Amino acid sequence: MKYPPQFLTGFALLFWGWQTEMMIAGIALATIIEGARFTQVKYDFKQRDFRNVWNLCGAIFIGVFFFVYTSGGGYDFLTIIKWLPMIFGLLAVVVSYSESRIVDYRVFRLFYWERAGKKIIGLDFTYPYIATIIAATSAANVRDIWFYAGLCAVMTWALWRFRSKSYPVWLWILALAIVITAGFAGSVGLQMADSYVTERMVEYFAESLREDTDPFKTHTAMGQLGKLKLSEKILARVHRAGVKINLADPVLLIESSYNTYRRTAWYTARSAFKDLKPEKNGVTWRIGKGTPGPERIAITTELKKGSGLAFSVERAVTFESLAAKKVGVNRMGAVKLTSAPEFLNYSVALGKESTNIGSPDHFDLAIPKNLEPVVGAIAKELKLATLRPETVLAVVSRYFAEKYSYSLELSGRRGKIDPVADFLLRTKQGHCEFFATATVMLLRKAGLPARYTVGYLAHEYSWLEKSIVVRGRDAHAWVSVYIGGKWRSFDTTPPSWVSADAENSTLLEPLKDLFSYIGWLISTWRNSDSDTDYTLPIGVALVLLMIYMVSRSMGGTKLNRTKISSKEDQSGEIRSGAESGLYKLEKKLAKTGRGRHPWETYSAWIARIEDNETRPVIKCVQPLLDLHNRMRFDPTGITETEKKNLDEGVGAAITLAGRISDGGS
Amino acid sequence: MPPAIAYKTYWLTSSLRHFARERITSAGGMVIGCIIVSALLGLDTNRTLAFQAFTLLTTLFFFAILFSFSFKARFGVNRDLPRFCTAGEPFKYRITIRSFSDKAMDGLSLMEKLADPRPSFAKFQTLREPGEEQRNRFDTVFGFYRWNWYIEQRRNNPPPERVLPLIPPGGEITVDMEMTPLKRGVIRFDSTGITRRDPFGLLRSLVNIKSGQSVVVLPNRYKTADVRLPGVRKYNQGGVALASHVGDSEEFMSLRDYRAGDPLRKIHWASWAKSGKPVVKEYQEEYFSRHALILDTFGDGGKIFEEAVSVAASFVASVDTGESFLDLMFVGTKAYRFTSGRGMGGGEPMLEILSSVKACTDKHFSLLEKAVIERAPILSGCVCVFLQFDEERQNFVKRLIGMGGQLRVFVVTDDETKIDAGPMKSSPDRFTVLEYGSVKDRLSNL
Structure with missing residues (x-):
């Protein structure tokens, strides 16, 4: 070595x-x-x-x-x-x-x-x-x-x-220069490849990750080709509390609503955010009117860079324990946070009805021109114009339930036909965005103000975590319809969508969930502002x-100092037993032309150099070879007495070697 | 029965490990480790620069692989091995390498390759490790420890890699090699490898030259104190000649007058013709000592058995039989007896036999007892090397004592306190317990 x-x-x-x-x-x-x-x-x-x-x-x-x-x-x-x-x-x-x-x-x-x-x-x-x-x-x-x-x-x-001595030094230098150049080119190429792959992956998973939801615009997957990709990653955890509550009952988490549809995307018109003032404790924010009841929904989630839309729920009155610098709401019911912790843990107090969403306007009744013929024909077929609002909801719900089915397959576009029209007339199958958009149009045609709402359906109760977990695949779109002077949720997507989406889970999902839970526990502990601070005891x-x-x-370590020759220490080889005096003898004899070849054992060497002059030295050294070999190779080494004998013997041999003249072979 | 998949896994992993040791240098191993670490650290090329180290080292290794294909030289090898060596002691030999290339070659190394110690699948299925019944079911089925044990029995450390001096074009060089065999038996050399490293010193290219040879490894021997063999001289009919051969053969001494009853074949006709009265030839019938060295082979073949073989070998090597014979007796596939002394050859053939003695697991001690008792009348004394001193062996010793035999008993064990002297209580100077780990000291202080 x-x-x-x-x-x-x-x-x-x-x-x-x-x-x-x-x-x-x-x-x-x-x-x-x-x-x-x-x-x-x-x-x-x-x-x-x-x-x-x-x-x-x-x-x-x-x-x-x-x-x-x-x-x-x-x-x-x-x-x-x-x-x-x-x-x-x-x-x-x-x-x-x-x-x-x-x-x-x-x-x-x-x-x-x-x-x-x-x-x-x-x-x-x-x-x-x-x-x-x-x-x-x-x-x-x-x-x-x-x-x-x-x-x-x-x-x-x-x-x-x-370096190998089989090759000349110039070849070694040349080969290394080529390696360095090729390595540099490789690193540049690798970085470019990494950037390319990262961009593609972000696009690939964009629909199923909870990226920053835009309160003013949302793109849909309608009109795309392929299959809707859904993520099993846990994005949030929901815990219900209150009187007579079934902890496992599903909850619709609202992100935002939109009122204008154009070319497979929904937009929001007139929905500027209004900043709220917190209550005296600085962490409670009044979102809607009315008195909060006993029912609470606790939500924990991550907010990238501490800014974005918070999850809200129907009938939300106040947001509690929300330590954000700014909280804003708009007339669509979206709640926007600024400078909030990245690990959000807050509670929503519910009231008797939704009071945080603004009254409808003409945008909530508008139907795009390209959908008017299709929507009009279906509304006429169902005679929606003659029905009472509650009956309209029932008829529309039954219509979709009987004639349409849930599917994650994306059939692409047929020429210039709007995908919603294609859904209503031809394919009759699709995912929640189709159902929600089509329902909004039909309700508007029936004279009921309706909006397209996006968020998540929290339905999966985790017995490990004792809370409802919200995954990427639980993203959902439904309808908010204005009936009887208030907004309410209305969903025509077949209920089978929940189990259909769950079929895409992988075998590793339980393991991923476990790691996610552990990470959540650590994050909760790190971000807890409870009176119990575990930092000190830990x-x-x-x-x-x-x-x-x-x-x-340090127990049992004794420092035994030794002093060794610096020349021996500087050699290119690591030799245990380097302090053996036999090396000095070797050097002494080398000066007389009787040096040891690198490939010779000591026994072979002294046998080779034995002559009349060296015989006394050989006789002195021969019995010491065993000690030298043990010093070098025996893991237990030699005792102090044996080392002393070796040193004395070699010393005597060196003295005898001093009398030898030059000229040996 | 171990599943074939287990066997194939062990075979493959050992082959890979052997290949890696043969082909990858320590520097190459370090580079591989650095490639792995830099790959992990450099996964996100935006957060660290480790990806630059990854590409650089990968390129370096790739070039090393390319260079490793360029070594195509031809060599001849001649090994000058001794006939015997001793377990645990280094022995030297010379090896001559002849180059058939027209270019001088420098920077080459030599690696000796020993025979493959791994068992075949058929052998692996029938193997049993000593004490395997104490292993759990999983280990018994998959045979991992059995595999390791078998290889450990046959493995020897080849000589370390030797850097060769410059080989002139078409010339030859001779180097000295040294090797320390680990255990007795036979060392089989399979081939010799001449290696050349790539310019960066990461990988070795290898040219293999088939050169099968073997060396017998004699058992490790200890220095013993001057041990006198027990017993007196006994009459051996037929003298020395009959001791070594079968059939009548007597040593002629002198002539005497015929006495009634002398066999006619002893009459010396020429002398009768000369003297006119019947004359017979008189022979000298020899009296000399014959000792038995009895080796107990009824064990599991573990370290105690090996130590017992070393003890027996120590006696063979150091005891001066003088005018007497020494019979080595043990049981292998059957009961064996080998004789040395007085023209029968020195201890070397006996040591050679001891180098290949194996433990006997399928026979009974009574077989050895029977063989010894049959020869007891002509034995002057016995040196017994036992692996234990149970009732069976004690009864055997009692029988020998009863037949007038002089004994010296050695028991090799790992726990001295468990041994009861039994019938040897009355002769404590002739009964020695050799505890594993201190055998050397005990023998030298006898």
């Missing part, structure tokens, strides 16, 4: 310090680690000592992890990556000042590190440490050419030692854990 080249670690640390703007740390570590080359002081660290230091580094890592995830000050996992050279720098320093520098790979095992045989299967920790430094530097994400330049420099420097527990690990690490 070869030592890493001189100053490579130091260079990597300085590079890391520069890129991550932690130059002081980089210089300090580089100085300490590379300083080991200039000192003759080394310590006799055993494998157990390396293990203890590794445990200590692990304790520090846990502490850093806790700090990053509780401080909330813009730190994330990349922060931990950037700090890794400091976290594991302690082990690198210990290895640098160790005699042997070889760390048994079992030291890094989580369990059973003391099992298996005594033979050490070692590695030099320095190379993995250099790789860690480069990984940490990459996490700094400084977008210029210097990271790649530094990476190539470190790689070239490290590879020089391993912090204390972790500090105690660190202290325990530190004390385990």
